[in-house]
Amino acid sequence: MYKIICVVDNSARKGAGLKKEHGLSFWIETPQGNVLFDTGQTGGVLKHNMRKLGLQLADVDKLVLSHGHYDHTGGLAALLSAKPGIPLYAHSDVFRARFSKRRGVYKSIGMAMEHDHLATRTLLNLSDSAQEVFPDLWTTGEIKVRDELEGRSNTHFINRDGDMQADPYLDDLSMVLKTEQGLVLICGCCHAGLLNTIKHTQQNFGQNITTIIGGTHLAAADGDMMDEIIEKLKGLFSEQPNYYLNHCSGQDAVRIMQEAFGDRVSGFPAGSVLSFDPDQS
Numbered sequence: 001m002y003k004i005i006c007v008v009d010n011s012a013r014k015g016a017g018l019k020k021e022h023g024l025s026f027w028i029e030t031p032q033g034n035v036l037f038d039t040g041q042t043g044g045v046l047k048h049n050m051r052k053l054g055l056q057l058a059d060v061d062k063l064v065l066s067h068g069h070y071d072h073t074g075g076l077a078a079l080l081s082a083k084p085g086i087p088l089y090a091h092s093d094v095f096r097a098r099f100s101k102r103r104g105v106y107k108s109i110g111m112a113m114e115h116d117h118l119a120t121r122t123l124l125n126l127s128d129s130a131q132e133v134f135p136d137l138w139t140t141g142e143i144k145v146r147d148e149l150e151g152r153s154n155t156h157f158i159n160r161d162g163d164m165q166a167d168p169y170l171d172d173l174s175m176v177l178k179t180e181q182g183l184v185l186i187c188g189c190c191h192a193g194l195l196n197t198i199k200h201t202q203q204n205f206g207q208n209i210t211t212i213i214g215g216t217h218l219a220a221a222d223g224d225m226m227d228e229i230i231e232k233l234k235g236l237f238s239e240q241p242n243y244y245l246n247h248c249s250g251q252d253a254v255r256i257m258q259e260a261f262g263d264r265v266s267g268f269p270a271g272s273v274l275s276f277d278p279d280q281s
Helices: 043-052 076-082 115-121 194-205 223-236 251-264
Strands: 002-008 025-030 033-037 062-064 086-090 098-102 105-108 122-126 132-134 137-139 156-160 163-166 175-178 183-187 209-215 242-246 265-267 273-276
Touching (some): 002 183, 025 043, 175 194, 183 194, 194 223, 223 251, 242 251, 251 265
Parallel strands (some): 062 086
Antiparallel strands (some): 098 156, 156 163
């Protein structure tokens, strides 16, 4: 049995005693071991929610980072204190310095830990290609073909040889779990674009996507953009997957998707749990 638990999110299930913050972290439990996909924004919330959920940082066997933003990597120090030397999977561009521009001022929004420091405290597995983390659990690798709308913010920049340029989000990746029912696509922020990520997964993993979980970066999408996304989602699937959306998806986008796809769309706040049967192929 596979189990996916939302540990950190912008919202939390009521009555569970969980804290919320602008960040994301998933616990992915497999027969071979446990994976933490992203670490949220702060170690304090990560540790508190893990404890409330009956989980232990020391029981995390491998770490995957969806990209290098602070709200997905801020709990790294807390994890490494409990699990030094843990294998870490990410894109090779994950350590690039990243900035947000507000009122003309650039603020760092990238990882607090640099490559050389993490290289001494983890077993780094950096690759632009898909990586198998455990049997039937993969990273997507880089989403290179981006013909559709990206999950972009006009305030995000990188410094390229002294020139501040729009962040291309090369490091943005998702995870894919192969189950008996089909593929489960687990998204961190989908800066590469939800439609692009879906197409990449369909083309590279050879099964139907039955479930999409996580952040889809649709919070800033206006009505026309959402209409276009809905129509293209209808064209990508003969039967729509189940959507469990959170973090940067946006309440308006979730509502619009619910209007289009009914009870196939729901939230996935901290404390939410999904279980899947292993792939039998």
